[in-house]
Amino acid sequence: MKGIILIMDGMGDRPLKELDYQTPLQAANTPNMDKMAEEGINGIMDSIAPGIIPGSDTAHISILGYDPYVVYTGRGPFEASGVGVDVIPGDIAFRCNFSTVDEDGIVTDRRAGRIREGTKDIVDVLNTMVLEDYPDVKIIFKESTGHRAVLVLRGEGLSDKVSDADPKVEGNKPKEVVALDGSKEAEKTADILNKVVAKSYEMVKDHPVNLERIENNEPPANIVIPRGAGAVPVVEPINEKYEVNSACIAETGLIMGICRFAGMDIIEMEGVTGGVDTDLNVIVDTILDQVKNSDHDFFLINIDGADEAGHDGNVKEKLEFIEKVDEVVMSKLKDLEDVILILTADHSTPISVMNHSGDPVPMIIKGPEVRKDDVCKFSEVDAAKGGLCRIRGSDVMNILMDLMNNSHKFGA
Structure with missing residues (x-):
C-alpha cells in the first residue's frame, strides 16, 4: 500500500458575490474530485489549529507530522535548502522577492511582474557582492521559481532575530530591518541586510535583463527584498519517524526545502512554474511514474497555482486552475489501485483577502477499505458534512499511516 498527500496550495476560499456566494471550489466544475468525494471519506482540516493563519511552510510542517512551534525557525532555511543551497549550522537564511522600485526607492511591484526568465543572470551579478564594512561575511544568493530567490549570510556573530x-x-x-532582541548579533545582521538591499539596487538596476524588461514595458527586477529570517533547524528524518520511504514532488523551493530537511527524496521536474501557467501534464506524469515504478511508498505533492491566483485576487484564474487540475491531474489519480490518496490544501487564500486566512480547508481520503460517507461533492461546505469531521494537520500522517497499515499499537 502506498500513500499520497496531494496539497493544492491555497485552494480554500470564502464565498464570493460574483460567484453567487459560492467559493471558487464550489463554483468550479470538478467531476473527478466529486467522484473521489463520493467514493471516500470527507472532512475539513485546520493545518495548525482553528483560527490560526498558517504559512505554507508551517502548514506543511504540521501536515508532515512535526510541531511547527518547535521545528519552525523561519522560512528562509527551507527555501534555501529547496533551491539547492547547502545551508550549514550558523547560516542565517532568508526568502527574497525580486521586486521593482522607482527612482525614489518606492516599491511599485513586489514581484517584478512575476518575472519568469533572467533571474539567474541577475543572481550571477549579486553573488559578487562584498560589503566593505563586513568583508568576512559571505553573501550567497540563489534564484528560485519565478520572482522568488533566497539569500544566505554566512559568518561569525549573526542572528535570525531580525525583522x-x-x-x-x-x-x-x-x-x-531592525534587531528584534537588541543583541549585538541581531544589530549586526540587521545592518548587513539593510546594506544588502540598498546595494542590490545599485548592482542590478542597469542589468541587461532589466533594461530589456523596461524596453518591453515590463517591471524590472531591480532590487531584492528579504524576509523570513531563520537559522538552520534540526529535524527528525520522516523515514525514521514513520518507517516509510518518502519522496516530494513539488514546484517551489520552499516545499522542496521543507521536504529535504525532513530527509525526503526530491523529485525534480522541468516546465513547472508554481503558477497558473504550470505544466500540469509534467506533474501528473511524474506522480504516475513514481507511484508505479519507484520504491517510494509515501509521497508529498504540492501544486501551487490556486494560491498564486488567490494572492492576485483573480477569481477567474483560481476557478479555472482548479478545473484544470481536476481535468488533467485528478482524472488520472483518482483510480490508482493500492493507494491511499488524500486531497486537501495547506491553507485558504481567499480572493477577497489576497492572503492566507485561518479558514479550514476541505479534505478527501480515498482508497482501499476507507469508510465512505454521504458526501458527493468536493468543497469547503460539503466536506464539512463528512465522516472525517474536523481534524488538524498534525493528525494527517497518523491517519494515513493507519490506513496504509503502517502504524503500531499504542498500549497492550
Missing part, C-alpha cells in the same frame, strides 16, 4: 524588509504592499519603500 523583514518586505513592505508587504506596493507604494512604500522597503522596510528598514
